[in-house]
Amino acid sequence: MRHRVLQRRSAWPALAAEAHGAWHATGDPDAADGGADGGARRGADGGTDAGRDAVREVAHDLEVAVTAVVTRDIDEVDDGTLRDELQLLTRTRNRLDARRSAVMSALSRRDAARARTARPDNPRAGEQAARQLRNDLAGDLGLTHGEVKQAQQLDKRLADAPVARAAFAEGSISQRHAEVIADCLQHVADARRMAELDAELTEAARRMNPVELGKYARGRLIELDNTAAEEAARARRQRRSARLSLTPDGYQQLFARLPGIAGETVATAVHAFRRPDSPGEHRTPEQATADAVVAMAEAALASAAAPRQHGVRPHVVVTVSEESVARSRGTADTVWSGPLPFDEVEDVFDDSTVCRLVHDARGVPTEASEGVRTVPAGVYRGIVDRDGGCIADGCDQKPQWCQVMHLGVPYRFQGRLTIKTAALGCSYHHDRLDRRGWTVTWFDGRPVLHHPDKPPRRPPSRGDPP
Known part of the structure; x- marks a missing residue:
């Protein structure tokens, strides 16, 4: 068994393996302990000295090859060669992910079998051993328990998808692709249809990203086996989850997995509340989505549909x-x-x-x-009619995206709002007024917010400032 480093194109090192036995991606991890001689001395864990020596040799060669790749000066390599390197690195990572999944699965099977043999009177001995192994691997490898369990189960689930399993082992599809295919096939009972889908989805995985593949797979499952598709949808609903937690650095962190029509409902609402950037505002897509989620929550709290507690509508305190x-x-x-x-x-x-x-x-x-309300209802109706949206020069945000801004003495200093001391402003321009020194100029009874060094572009029509 031997690995060697080859030179390719602009002489950057490439990993090329003439791998056999224990370290070949498609090898059988359950056979790795035995070695070729069959009579080699076994240790307490069932492994042979020859097997351990082989693993050490491959591990050393792999470490040398990887070190040669990662220490290469990127600035010395042309773009085309870097793209080739990315392809090779991705393929190699996929192969190693497949091998890791197979190794984790083999360890789980062995531990479970030993536990059932040692404790035949305990029907849950195998399950308990598998759980303990996940805990150990999570700690040893720096992974979450969920990641370990997912990798262990993937190898087992791919037993009914030999085409996908082989493609994963050769590195032509990723772990996420393999998971999508396994998820789809687990609900198909007909062996012939399962084999057809295995081949079709694996071929599709070579040209699609995992999200695209997931859409395609769900659509094909509906077309070919509606009963299986309904079962898959029910399984996804059972796995729905959402978690809201406060992080140590003060963020409310929201994570959700919402299937089917529930996910579509939330996606529709988020896109409906995702406002365009105001003039001068430059948000990332993630920031725009975060703002949309907050706007959704504000709308929900403002509606009469929110459940009351002791006769009081829920509100931010x-x-x-x-x-x-x-x-x-x-x-x-x-x-x-x-x-x-x-x-x-x-x-x-x-x-x-x-x-x-x-x-x-x-x-x-x-x-x-x-x-006591700081914005009387009558005042709000009046400024909506007068302003029609954010009063910042050039901003076209509608009233539903706006807040009420104090133009006079703030409420905390006993200032009271009237139509002449209030105006609508989006959150971005509200901040400019309160904290960035922007100013308000009145034209014909209408306020215009602008940068102090930039006169407003809207010309006065008639009248004086109130």
Whole structure:
């Protein structure tokens, strides 16, 4: 058994293997312990000295080859050769992923078999051994338990997909491609149809990314076996999940897996609330999607459909001291996200219900006032009719994407909103007014927000500032 490093094109090292036995991607890991001699001395774990020596030799050669590749100066290699290298690296990674999956699966089978033999009176001995192995591998390899389990199960699931299994082992499809094919085939009962789909989907995987392949596979399954497709859809619904958690650095982290029509509903809502960038605003797609999720949540809380608790509609609660309000700095406490700097919640006062709480010396609330809206309904209707959207020069954000901005004395300083001291602004331009020194100029009774060094382009028509 021997690996060698070859020179190719511009002389960058390429991994080329004349692999056999234990380290060949398509080899049988369950046979790796025995070796060719059959009579070699076995250790306590069933392995032979010859087998271990072979593994050490291959591991050394592999380490040398990989080191030669990763230490090559990229700046010395032309673009065409780098593209070739990417192809080779991707193919090699796929082959190693296939081998890792097979090795993990073999270890799991062996541990389970030994546990069942050692504890025949325990019907769950094999399952418990497999779980303990996942824990050990996760710690040893720096993987999550889910990643280990997924890799272990993939090799087993590909037993009914020999074409996909071979393509994965030779590196022409990735682990994600193999998982898509295995997911599709597990619901097909007819052996002939399964074989046809195995070949068809494997060929499609060579020219599609995993997401495209998933769409194609689900469509073909519906066409060929509607009963199997319905079963697959039910299985996906059972695996639905969502998790919302606070990270140590203060993010609310949202992760969700939503199948079928549930996923389509959320995707439709996100795209509906995904507003275009305001003039001067440059967001990444991820930032635009994050803003859309927040807008969806705001719309949900503002609707009468949100469930009430003790007769009160759910709402964002921010608690600040009068001293912090007066100084415009300090700590603002929230229910779910913990303490925030006052600057981050300052805009909340522009459009909110304010309730005053009195605490005793121990910090226990002893008195609470009635809530007072900072933006009366009549004022809001008036500024929507007057402004029609964000008042920033050149911005066309509609009212539903806007917040109410204080143009006069802020509410925290006892300022009261009227039609003449309020205006609509998108979140981007609201920040420009409150924190970036932008100014408002009035034309014919209508406010225009603009940079102080750039006169507004909208010419005055008639009238003077109010």
